[in-house]
Structures are given as C-alpha cells and as structure tokens.
C-alpha cells in the first residue's frame with residue numbers, strides 16, 4: 259500500500275475544470291516531483307493533498323486511511339511554500355517552534371493550573387527538537403536572528419526547518435526555490451537531494467522548472483491542463499516520452515520535431531531522405547522527434563541547413579539551423595571545439611543517430627512502428 263494515494267481527483271473553480279481526474283501513488287521515502295507548465299493545476303493538487311483545499315470528487319489516502327474528511331492540521335503533512343511564510347517579528351528559533359507549540363501545547367497548555375507545568379515540559383522538548391533540526395540544516399548560528407536578517411537561501415532553510423521539527427509523514431513543497439537567484443537554486447537543489455537522502459522522508463515537490471524535476475526526483479509526474487500525462491523516473495521521461503507534449507516539455511533546448519511520413523511500401527521518410535524500412539501498410543504522416551544531442555555535424559551528412567544562431571555555453575555548443583523544408587529551426591548540439599569552423603550564415607551538413615529517433619502519430623501519441631525489430635537504416 260502506498261504511503262500517499264490520490265485517486266480520481268476532480269476540481270473545478272466555477273466553470274473551469276482545473277483537475278480532470280488525477281491519480282497518483284507515492285511510496286514512503288520517495289521524492290516525487292509534479293512538474294508542468296504554469297496553470298496546469300500543480301499547486302491545486304498539492305493543496306488538496308495538504309487539506310488546504312477540497313476536491314469535488316476523488317479520494318486522498320495517507321497511510322491507507324482516507325483523509326478526505328480530515329482537517330489540514332490533522333494530516334501531519336508539512337508544507338513549504340514558495341514565499342516561506344515566516345513570521346517577520348519572530349526569531350528563527352521561534353519561527354521553527356511555532357507549529358510544534360501549536361500542536362504540543364494545544365488544549366492542555368491552556369488549562370489554568372496544570373497548563374504552565376505541561377507547557378514548561380513541552381517547551382524543553384521543543385527547544386531540544388529545534389536545536390537538533392538546526393544542527394542538521396547548519397543554521398544553529400542563525401537561531402536568534404529575525405527573517406529580515408537572513409539571505410534567501412537561509413530563509414529557505416529555516417522554512418524547511420520549521421517543517422522538519424514536526425516530523426511529518428511527508429514534506430509537501432510548492433516551488434520552494436523560485437525566489438532564489440540561479441546559482442543559489444542550483445546549490446539548494448543539491449542540498450535538498452542530500453537532505454532527502456539523510457531524512458529518508460517522503461517529498462512531494464511542485465515545480466514548473468524541469469531542471470529541478472530532472473535532477474532531484476526519484477519519479478516525476480508530468481502534468482498538463484489538469485491531467486498527469488506520464489509518471490516515471492527522470493531518465494525514462496526524457497528518453498522514452500509517451501507523447502509529443504511530454505517530449506516537448508522536458509529537455510532544454512527542446513526536442514526537434516520534424517515532419518515525417520510513412521509511405522504505403524513501408525518506407526519512413528524524413529525531409530526527402532529514407533530513414534527506415536518498416537512493414538508496409540496504411541501511408542500516414544508522422545512526427546519525428548530528435549533531441550539536439552542526437553543530431554551531429556557530418557561532412558557527408560544527409561541533411562543540410564544554414565546556421566542562423568550559435569549558442570556557445572562553453573561546455574556545449576548549440577547550433578540553430580534553418581532548413582529549406584521547415585519553418586522552425588533545427589537545433590543541434592556540437593562540440594565547442596567545432597565552434598571555430600561554424601559561423602552564422604554557413605551552410606553545414608548533418609546527420610542523426612537512427613537508434614534515438616522517436617516517432618509520434620499526428621495526434622501526438624508515441625508510436626512504435628510495426629515491424630520495428632526489422633528496422634534497417636537506409637543508406
């Protein structure tokens with residue numbers, strides 16, 4: 259039984275259907291990322307899991323118990339928001355204590371005579387817990403400061419610390435790194451992965467940044483327009499996308515999508531070149547997906563294009579080629595050592611890695627062509 263199970267979640271705001279029957283199972287200790295473009299429903303789904311919003315229909319289960327009727331505070335899930343939501347007038351230590359105090363001191367702490375006694379004992383435990391968490395996150399020297407005296411990365415760690423002191427069933431994070439500058443985001447990505455390994459806790463992480471999803475998660479769920487299109491480990495999503503929409507969303511620079519054709523005699527043709535022979539049958543149009551790293555410059559290459567733009571990143575060189583046959587440029591990854599020989603306006607020849615070609619039907623669904631085993635690369 260999964261630790262967290264969302265099934266058939268529907269949610270509409272007014273007449274807009276924002277979640278269209280989303281199901282997702284998350285195992286204990288997994289780092290699962292919900293990734294998708296802005297507005298696809300990621301935060302809504304996370305809020306429904308947290309209990310901050312309710313689904314119209316569908317079931318949320320945590321540790322096999324349905325929590326659909328359980329208040330957010332009783333679900334024991336810790337939410338870390340993009341804005342961190344720290345109290346500005348409280349110190350770091352007090353910020354971290356607040357959720358624990360609310361839980362531990364509850365009604366008993368408010369009793370007239372017993373209350374202060376209960377409170378004193380609970381406070382000692384709470385202090386010890388905060389100190390232990392601060393140690394883990396290396397923020398002990400910051401405990402007396404106010405949030406206004408911290409850097410973005412430090413605030414982020416305090417928000418995480420506040421979530422950790424409660425020892426939750428799972429951490430739910432909604433774009434927690436998006437307020438940080440690019441370098442710090444990359445650094446915090448590594449820190450979060452490390453923290454996840456050390457805590458061995460369940461992380462459900464929402465982002466629209468595919469780099470975050472690809473680098474941190476055990477599995478990613480790609481969401482679009484209120485639906486999960488594919489769930490799987492990052493490698494699988496990248497190399498084996500189930501649809502053109504997933505292939506296009508994941509990968510930077512984006513996958514090249516070229517118009518192809520399967521002819522009645524079984525030839526598969528791309529830009530006038532025969533690519534494969536497959537079983538003969540219904541002729542039809544196809545989309546052919548090729549990632550920039552699966553194309554290469556080659557003096558004898560079968561395709562030709564004119565360099566319209568070069569992006570030299572130092573470690574990689576991306577060439578944008580304009581082809582006679584296409585409106586959109588094709589992007590190729592070349593080695594930076596080749597940069598000297600390629601200038602804007604040059605015509606170059608290129609070829610592809612046939613084993614890496616992805617086929618999609620006209621409606622965007624991935625397809626393995628019949629007779630795929632007999633595929634032969636045409637000369």
Ligand SMILES: Nc1ncnc2c1ncn2[C@@H]1O[C@H](COP(=O)(O)OP(=O)(O)OP(=O)(O)O)[C@@H](O)[C@H]1O
Pocket residue numbers: 271276294295296297298299300301302303465466
């Ligand atoms: N309370 C609300 N009332 C009406 N519409 C809402 C409400 N909350 C969200 N929406 C709409 O639901 C859709 C999904 O919103 P949601 O915040 O879940 O998207 P998201 O995937 O988290 O996007 P982002 O990456 O921009 O944070 C959006 O079109 C949004 O405008």
Ligand SMILES: [Mg+2]
Pocket residue numbers: 300301302432
């Ligand atoms: Mg959001």
